Amino acid sequence: MARFIKKGKQEIGLSPDDLKFRGKKKANEVLLRIIDFDETSLEEDALQLVRDVLKYKEKDTVTWLNVDGLHNAAIMKEIAETFDLETLVLAEVMHTQARPRVIEYDNCILISIKMLQQNEESHLINVENLSIILTDTVLISFQEKRGDVFEPVRERIRKQKRRIRHGGIDYLTFALLDIVIDNYLYVLSVLGEKIETLEDNLLLNPNEVVINEINNYKRELNFLRKSIKPAKEMIFTLAKMESEFIKEATYVHYKELEDNISQANEVSDSYREILSDQLNIYHTTISSKLNDVMKFLTVFSVIFIPLTFIAGIYGTNFDFLPELHYRYSYFIMLGVMVVIALGMLVYFKRNKWL
Template sequence: MAGYLKTSKDEIGLSPQELIFRGKRKIDEVLLRSIEFNESSVEENLIESAKNLPESSSNNAVTWINVDGLHDLQLIKDIGDTLDLDRLLLADVLETNARPKIHEYEKWIFLSLKMVQYNEENEHFSVENLSIMFNHNVLISFQEKKGDVFEPVRERIRNHKRTLRDSKTDYLAFALLDTVIDHYLYVLSLFGEKIESFEDVILDKPDKNVIEQINLFKKELNYIRKGIKPAREMALALSKIESDFIHKKNDVHFKELVSNMNQASDTLDSYRELLSDQLNIYHMIISSKLNDIMKFLTIFSVIFIPLTFIAGIYGTNFEFLPELQIKYGYFIMLGVMAVITILMLFYFKRKKWL
């Protein structure tokens, strides 16, 4: 799992336009891909150099440029020079630890958020930063590594899905964001299944491993929360923004993003509360077991107090002690002890202390 905010002392006081990659290298080589489409055609290309990037679309087409990998600063600079991107915009792209946000530039709308993916092989999730910028005809997405998160969107384009093929970059941006949010809900549902099934483990076998597992769940959910909560604010701001790059007919789709983000946020809060409840249940079970042990030890001690008293008296070393000469005195003493024990157990049972 990635850590929380990390920064270096050397970065203090640097210009906001300084291009510094703040993150981990997650791919060997940067991969540039483009897909250009309109109502009648689709063309996909692997781009070898930033100089070959299409600066604008022809034939009223939409161009989607995807960049996998952010560690090559020179390539990022070349992309900025070719597409005439603002230095502040590029600096935001390279800040992988940044909080999800949205900003409207003169020629672009820029937004960033965290993208969550689940690996079914090792049953772990990964988080990476996603940056998207778009204008009328060009959309650029920056990912930290290559993945198939957006492959369903590409398939919709290839399969001539009318809504996507007939629309501009604003609807494409919606489709990408909707895919990211769907992954939020998917990962949270997987967490939910684990958390809900873990309650049976707490009831059947409440040991120290329970605390470790609950703390692990809380740590993972808290990290996801760090990305989801600000993304909710970003989606809300996007639904309210007034820009020439966003058509009015697509307002309903961006409002749908807000609704889905609210659902993800509410689901996250519900699972965090459920973990807190499970932790309370664990402490109650442990406390109840401890009370049972203490009750048993207390009753055991109370029973032996009078017996010890009787044995103490008859164990004293006085020469003239009454009843020492009785032939069956020892057996009488044992009988008295047995009667006292039975009477005390009967009394405890009647009081429902046993």
């Protein structure tokens, strides 16, 4: 299946609010984790049922429900009923191939963005869809599988970092998005190091291996840009959104997201230009080497044209040639050939053809 557009035939004609999982299943079971905190208290637990979160709804605290696994329609329906959300919102969450975007509903904001992570062992880039539902009482984050990408945020909460413990639900949303965009920059930096080291190999040994690497990096970069560019549009829309779910004081942090995603976008554009330049350098280098070979062969051929002409004359089968029976004719002929060859080389050198 295509890497950039993935749509199954069975998805054609589905109603937008159908709670049907559309994507590749990456988790065997759904895991519900809750973190509830304020300035002085913290409660962290794994939930068995969605309704177990109801006891946190009435508290004047920040409640973060994280859902790992999106394939269970029954759980999604229960989440919609528990938090009084439209099924259309959860249907968007279950569509993992959707483009990054932000949508404001009557009682929530839905944020969808792609998470990029560098696998330290295989060095492959993993892409996962992240959805965040921001309400006035709870933040719900949806991941395709269990991972530790948000563990730094959890550690800040556990260590009672003042800003996140006092910031509220909208600041927690910023912290999660900040982690995602930081990973964009990290993945680009890792890929960038590989791209920049190509230049030395390109100049020293421009071979088929180098051109294959350039094409592979171009393909990877185009795949990253598929996630980064729409994410930039989403972040800029979110930062300009005048919503009751985001406090005025928090917008300054969303402006930071604008700067970071713009940097990621600019870096991806820069590396794309570098790869294009490297591709041009490769073709230029190969053409230059071919020109050098052709120049050598041309000079070699031009020198031998008069020598072949002399050899052709004295290689004819006429009985009477003026110098044919002269004792030193052979040596004279060789001498003339050497003088002609050396003379032509000197002439080429003076005209800087060599």
